[in-house]
Amino acid sequence: MPRLITALAALFLVTACAQEGETPDMLDLGDFTLGHNIVVAPDLTKGPTSRNATAEELTEAVKMQIDKRLGRYEGDRLVHLGVNIGAYMLARPGVPLVYTPKSAFVITVTAWDDRAEAKFHEKPKQIIALEQLGGTPILGSGLTKTREEQIEALSISVARQIEKWLAENAECMTENPSERALKNCWKDAPPAQNDE
Numbered sequence: 001m002p003r004l005i006t007a008l009a010a011l012f013l014v015t016a017c018a019q020e021g022e023t024p025d026m027l028d029l030g031d032f033t034l035g036h037n038i039v040v041a042p043d044l045t046k047g048p049t050s051r052n053a054t055a056e057e058l059t060e061a062v063k064m065q066i067d068k069r070l071g072r073y074e075g076d077r078l079v080h081l082g083v084n085i086g087a088y089m090l091a092r093p094g095v096p097l098v099y100t101p102k103s104a105f106v107i108t109v110t111a112w113d114d115r116a117e118a119k120f121h122e123k124p125k126q127i128i129a130l131e132q133l134g135g136t137p138i139l140g141s142g143l144t145k146t147r148e149e150q151i152e153a154l155s156i157s158v159a160r161q162i163e164k165w166l167a168e169n170a171e172c173m174t175e176n177p178s179e180r181a182l183k184n185c186w187k188d189a190p191p192a193q194n195d196e
Helices: 002-012 055-070 147-168 179-184
Strands: 032-040 077-089 104-113 125-130
Touching (some): 032 055, 055 077, 055 147, 104 147
Antiparallel strands (some): 077 104, 104 125
């Protein structure tokens, strides 16, 4: 819990973030096909000055975007995803040039191998999803988007980043992964964040 609050506090002070565009192209996910898509928020933390949101509406939005993005893949390796939304911040209106709060989700995700009936990796992957600025860096989304639009945009970002993370580990989700692949996949890394 303290780590989530710390992450939210850092995000609260961010004054600029990268653009988060929707990419229609499919990535190489090996033999991946989406199995169970379980999204929960049992210990949801609300960020400072955030608009209100319920755990139910956040989990439903994230689940829908994961289904939409990852349900496109039709491989032979069934992979189940467990996603935990730990914290959120939906920016309220601020003062341009002086105070422009940003929106964010902090989530962890675990990928389960249906064949082995076990997790692919030991530690959950942490992802920090930041809002898209849409070409208006001096205006926070509290001034330009409704609460529902903020939730949708962040959910799209979560799904996209999970897809990229799976692509980074695609070799381990092939039918017969090599020993080299098994040694190099699912390594611990800093939390993923919007990078485009």
